[in-house]
Amino acid sequence: MYAHHYPKTDAVSVALMRQQGAIILGKTVTTEFASFNSGPTTNPFDAEHTPGGSSSSSAAEVADFMVPLATGSQTAESIIRPASYCGVVGFKPSLGKISVAGVKSLAPSLDTLGCFGRSVEDVALGVxxxxxxxxxxxxxxxxxxxxxxxxxTSDWECASQASIAAIALARFAAEKIAKSLVNDLSLPNSFDTxxxxxxxxxxxxxSRSLAFEREQxxxxLSPLLSKQLDDGKRITxxxxxxxxxxxxxxxxxxxxxxxxxxxxxxAQSAIGEAPLLKDGTGDPIFCRMWTLLGLPCINLNISTGVNGLPIGVQLIAGPGxxxxxxxxxxxxxLALPDPVLREA
Structure with a gap:
């Protein structure tokens, strides 16, 4: 429905990037309205697997060395999960760190902009x-x-063995950095819901952000998105x-x-390796809570799974x-060299 729609102005984030000398090459494929219905993009490590959602192509093009940086957005797990699946660094800053003005809204109280890169230094520069x-x-x-x-978290049992092993490697690196034992921390029971x-x-x-599209x-709209809109309308x-x-x-x-x-x-970035395309864009279970809390998160590549696909973990800091x-x-x-990053 927006195939031939070209905005007359840049989003604030794009305008600010241009001011700093960024060369904007174009817009990548996303899932339908940053939701769950995927586009044609595949995982750069294995074309039979998903790159994730919804900022799928942003992660894939960085992993495939098409560009050094790409922007993305996260309302549930749309930066951290694609970054983990595609073996790149994905940085979701604190809620509100980057203005969302000019960006098509999905869920205004949750939408957070960030970016993908091949190093921590690159995503820092982008944000x-x-x-x-x-x-x-x-x-x-x-x-x-x-x-x-x-x-x-209470969802720990949903993680694959490869994801749990990646956490163990991250703990090892953390003990070198902190120069002390790294223990487990339990969240209050109220966080379980x-x-x-x-x-x-x-x-x-x-359901409200896409009211116009639903009406006109x-x-x-895909059946998958239409069902989401129905589910949203039923919530009082x-x-x-x-x-x-x-x-x-x-x-x-x-x-x-x-x-x-x-x-x-x-914490885990995702359940495990990228699923097959036929199985969808993956489950956002391990990021929903952190996105809701508005905390800054970053995905780092830690290991690979049984299919040789990337496995990441996320680091989370306090608000701001x-x-x-x-x-x-x-x-x-520096403590754990990237296990999957290829040379350009």
Whole structure:
């Protein structure tokens, strides 16, 4: 429905990148309206597997050395998961770090812009330009031993053995960086339901964000997206308001946790390797909560799975601690060389 639509102005993030000398080559394929219905792009490591969703082609083109940087967005797991599947670095900064003005909205209270690159330094440069926080382009060295913990969420049992092994490798690197044992950290029991909270907020907001398309172009929407819109409309505004209140409480709780107990959390980026194309774009189960909480996250390549496809883990910092996250991520990258990155 938007095949021949060309906006007259750039999104704020693109305009800021141009100001810093970025050369914009074009727009990549995404899933349908950044949702779950995939496009024709395949995984650069194996064409029978998905590159992820929804910023699928952004991750794939960076992995295939078509460009050094590509932008992406995350409403559930659309930066971290494709980055893990395609073996690149994916950086989702704090919620609101980059202006979403000019970007087609999906779920306004969750939508977060970020980017993909082949190194921590590259994504730092990209987000520095996109956000206007130019100091982010120069990653500071760690001046103290950060407190790092592995976070085994309530969804831990859903992870593949390869993903669990990647966490073990990340723990090993973390102990070298922190120069101490890295223990597990348990979240409050109230966090166990945040995945469902994020899902309800997202589909409810999608049903309103795409109200025009549903009204005017219903037959052009995929059955998968149409079902999402139906699901969203069935969620009452009272439930939506209750979920927003629960989110605010959880964000305050996690901010206190980072302030008092830990600097960086290690968690799964995805269930495991990229699934086959016929099985969809993958499950966003391991990122829904972190996106809801608005925390900065970065995917790093750690290992490969049984099919030789990349496996990543994500590092997570406290709200607004994007600079610290990049410093720690670079230390991880130096401690554990990328197992899949090919030479251009």
């Amino acid at each position: 520095a330009a996109m956000s206007g926080d130019h100091a982010m382009g120069t990653i500071e060295s760690l001046h103290y031993k950060p407190k790092i913990a592995v976070c085994k 945040l995945r469902e909270t994020q899902t309800r907020i997202m589909v409810n907001e999608i 172009y219903a037959k052009k 505004y009272q439930q939506y308001s209750k979920d927003l209140q629960a989110t605010e409480i959880a964000r305050k709780t996690i901010a206190e946790l980072f302030q008092n107990q830990v600097d960086i959390l290690i 601690k994007d600079h610290l996250l990049l410093s720690v991520a670079r230390a991880f990258a």
